[in-house]
Amino acid sequence: MRISQQGCILQSGDVRGYSKDAELLLGGIFAIHMDVEYPEVKYQDLPETIRCRRFHIRYYRFHLAMIFAIKEINKSPHILPNVSIGFIIYDSCYNEVRSLLGLMWLLSGRQETVPNYNCYKQAMPEAIAGDTPSKSSMPIARILGLYRYPQVRHWKTSTLLSDKTQFPSFLRTISNGNFEVTALARLVAYFNWTWVGVIISDNDLGREGSQLFIKEIEKYGGCVAFLEILPVHNSQEEVFRILEVVNKSTATAIVVYTTMENLIPLMEEASSRNLTDKIWLGSARWSIESDFPRKDILKTFNGSLGVAHRRGQIPGLKEFLQSIHPSTSPEDVFIKMFWETAFGCKWLDDKTRGNASKNGIPLCTGDERVDSIDNSVYDVYNFRYTYKVSNAVYALAHALNDMYLCVPGQGPFKNGSCANIHNYQPWQLLHYVKKVHFKNTAGEEIFFDENGDVPLSVDILNWQLYPNGSSRYVQVGTYDSRSPKGKDLIVDEGRIQWNGRHSQAPASVCSARCPTGHRAATRKGHPICCFDCIPCSEGEILSPTEINQCIKCPDDQWPNSIRDQCIAKVIEYLSYEEFLGGCLAAISILFSILTACIFGLFLKNCNTPIVKANNRELSYLLLVSLMLCFLCSLLFIGHPLKITCMLRQVIFGIIFSICLSSILAKTITVVMAFSATKPNSKVRMLVEFKLPVYIVLACSLVQVVLCISWIADSSPFPEFNMAAEIGKIVLECNEGSTIFFSCVLGYMGFLACVSLLVAFLARNLPDSFNEAKFITFSMLVFASVWVTFIPAYLSTRGKYMVAVEVFAILSSSSGLLICIFFPKCYIILLKPEMNTRKYITGKNKKTLK
Structure with a gap:
């Protein structure tokens, strides 16, 4: 191993960083560049350093946000008074190797990268904020976790980092990456999209996210129409195949849970195919990105929805971002790169002098105004991840402040001891970071849960494309996991602009919702x-x-x-208020009055032959019985009560039995009257014995006994019949005992049959004394009514069953009244000459001859 002359230093490559010394230092690792270029390795000389490419203005704001937050903390009298904080910030270039190189630089001292060794103790930062991508954060977190060295991250992260056994010193000011899947699932459920396509990256992020998303939408009754996996390395064949599936699917809503790198090739091809009839739903990993290499991708995304972490307010940051200038921050190695990228110019030096003039690139003068940069390029109003960076810095500062304010004897460590702010172990600061709980400058409460995460709070965004070709995402709702269930998701549909083929929220279902019922x-x-x-x-x-x-x-x-x-259900019964009940009641009263009039007519002409014929008293009894028959039908109309239910069939049965008994007695009287005129006839004794009266009493008594037995054994009662008619409750009288009810009706039928038989046999007797023909006809009418009554009664339900019985009572009673008494009334009123003894005597003589 080649070692430099300083024994404690390993030789390192080029390091891009910006630092400012102070009593306490905070380290920051941010991906200010988006890509790297790997040099060719020949092993013939010292390998070149990995070079960074594609300076990212939006990510540069993270760097500036940390600097601004530290400046504000140093000004605050409430956080670490009399203690200054500095910083060491490193550009990881969105690359794992550069991230680890920067970590060694931060921990070992400037450019001297010696693992587990620090030559310059004053350069050791108290904690690390960053890095941006998860692929870099994980190896950093593993190294820092060995020493319980605090690391607070601000960017979208893998759920694996919530595992404190693997990453004990990792925390983040942003929610667990899988939590946003919950927000996406709630959004899908809100629009009733039950048939959803899912496209994921072929990595842990995509697989974990898709599993959780499928579980969530199934909980809301949704289904996955298809699940397609984008390979990590771009495959044109797979992109074509996936888009073919998307195009053929009936699912309108497509959830894309991928990284930005995986998404771009897919959306470029979707734009080429003009696939604009789908609604894309994006996770926070790409939903607020706008630096797509081809602007026609924005047309495909028009009207789509995404979730992005809640926008926050950082007082004073806008002014700070607009005040930066290379002349005021000459130590910032990134500010000139920002200037060149933002204004499309080059700073004059030996390398750029010839190239700038050759390519026609203007030179940077320093007079350019930062506040003139388009907001879509350098946004100084909407702070999402920038806000999370600020919260991370403030969380570390508050943890240091809590350590600084510790009172000996009341400390959190052994025997109530405290840690010295200038001499402590990393695990001691980690304790304070985990316990931190404060309100930031925007008034939001910041704290970490047991996994080092913060509660989910996201904005719902809508991509909107304008006729001039510009686009922007508009906040159309929020999702806050801390809110009560049902109020966690708020969507303002009026602000949503769907794509050109949809004027309102499109449907995304496999089967349309069933009609009601x-x-x-x-x-x-x-x-x-x-x-x-x-x-x-x-x-x-x-x-x-x-x-x-x-x-x-x-x-x-x-x-x-x-x-x-x-x-x-509507409670139904035959009432006086309705037309049918009112008509039947009116007919009943009308016929009862008519019967009373006939009765009065008979009383007035009581001594005339036509009234005296065939037993005047039986005629009176029959008229009174018929009048009561008409009136008893009123018991069947109206709200059924216990007393009316108990009496109506009984009274009807007894009165009708008296009617039929009277008719039977009148018929027998006719027969007896003619038999008594024969010489030596024994019938005269029966006439004098008043047999007809006993016939009425005996026949009626049988019915009375039946009715009393009925009431005593199982009397009728009112009940609610739920099944008689569809959608109605029929309030009706339960007859109690069907056997007794049948016996009462059967006995009346028996009396009617006997009366009919006797009257039929006496039909040919002389007319002047003979009612047999009229009684025969009346009994035929009576029998016809009650024979047809039985099937009609059994085939109807509810109030119509009662109406049928009332109609039968009125029809049979009126039949008896008309057939028996109308001919007599006709003679009394219109043919008085026929109602004389002389006329009757003379006619009888002719008949006898």
């Missing part, structure tokens, strides 16, 4: 997001939590017209 039935062999729609069964609605399940409404509820919720 339909459930999703998964297609066999397909993901759950691909389904067919099947209508829910009667009485069911779609579950509010499961799209593939219908739930039955409670018994007292029913789906509304669109089947999205259960509503209370």
Whole structure:
């Protein structure tokens, strides 16, 4: 091994750095250049140093942010009073080798890179801020972790760095890299994108991110349409194949979880194919980048969404960034590079004199104004990662301040001891860094969790392309993991500009959402997001939590017209207020009045032959019974109560039995009257014995016994019938015992049949004394009504069942009234000459002859 003349120094290559001495030093490693050029190794002479390329103005702000933060800390009377802080900042050029070289420089002393040895103790920084890429941070963190040397990073990092067993001294002022996947999944769920494509890098970052993303969107009911892996090394064939998959897929939303280096070849080809009908969703690793080599990529990204870590406020930084000048910071080795890149000029020296004039590049004069630089190139308003750099520096300063203010006996170490601010071990400062908790200059609380991370807080950005070709990303929402569930994601859709083919948020689904009242039935062999729609069964609605399940409404509820919720069923019964109930009640009252009028007419003409014929008292009883029959139908109309349910069938059965018994008695009276006129007839004794009266009493008594038994054993009661009609609750009377109900109706049918038979046999007796023909016809009407009543009653439900019974009562009663009494009323009112004893006697004589 070749060793320089100073025994403690290993020979190093070229080091690009900027430092300022003070009592305490903070180290910084930032990727100010974006790329490196590897020299050719010949092993014939000393190898050249890896050369840096592509100066990055945005990353240069990290360097300036650290310098500004240290200046502000040194001015503050509250942080390390009377103690000055300096810095040592190194450019890693986005390369692992340069990062490790810079680390050795920081730890060993300037350009002398000796592992685990420091020749210049005053050059040893207290802690390290950086590096930018994860590929560099990991090896740095492993080395610093050996000595528990604090490292605070500001940039997007791998989740692996949260493992404190491997990286015990690593912390970061930015959330765990996988946390932003949670924000992306929430954003996808917000727009109901259940069919999403995923493109990842072929590295730990992509694989870890995709696994977590898939898990998250499945939790929200989403599916992955495809998962494509971009190779780390550019492969044109793979890019073509992946874009073919993207183009053919029905998924509109595409999540791209890759590094910037992997993304550019893919998007260049997508732009060439004019693939602008997709919505790209980017992670924070590329969503705020705008330095794409081809500007037509921006057209492809137009309308896409991304997440970026929350923008922060750093008071005074804007003015500081605009005040920098090579003349005021001659020690800053990067400021002239910034000047040349920002203004497109060259500083005059021996190397550039000839090239600048030859290539037509203007010379830098120093009169250029920093505040004239376009904001898209040198942004002095939006601080995201720059803000994280400032927080990292302040976190280290506050940790040093806590150490500085430690009171002996109350310290955190053994026996309450404190660490000397000028002489301490790295692990002692690490203790304070982990415990730090403060408010920064913007008023935000800064602290680390047990993994050395800070809570996730990101902005939702929208890429917007303007007609003049310029583009910018616009904040359209936020996601804050510290907020309550449901309020963590806020999106202002009015600010979102979708690409030219979409005027509003496009759909990205495998199957369109089922219409209301339909459930999703998964297609066999397909993901759950691909389904067919099947209508829910009667009485069911779609579950509010499961799209593939219908739930039955409670018994007292029913789906509304669109089947999205259960509503209370309508309680239905035959009421007076509705047309049907009102008409039946009116007919009932009308016929009862008509019957009362006929009864009055008969009382007025009680001594006339037509009234006295066939037993005047039975006619009166029949008219009163018919009048009550009409009125008892009112018990069937209106709100069913316990008393009305118990009485209506009983009263109806008893009164109708009296009617039928009276008709039977009248028919038998006709037969007996003609039989009594025959010589030596024994029937006269039965007439004098008043047999018809006993017939009425006996026949009616049977029905009374049946009804009393019915009430005593199982009386009718009101109930809510949930199943009678769809979507309705029928308030009806439960008859209690079907057997007794059938017996009551059957007994009336028996009386009607007997009356019909007797009347039919007596139909040919002389007309003047004979009602048999009218009774026969009335009983035929009665029988027809009640025979048709049975199937009609059994085939109807709800209030119409009651209406059928009321109609049967009114029809049969009116049939009896009309057939038996209207002919008599006709004679009494219109043919009074026929209602005389002389007319009846004369006619009878003719008949007997």
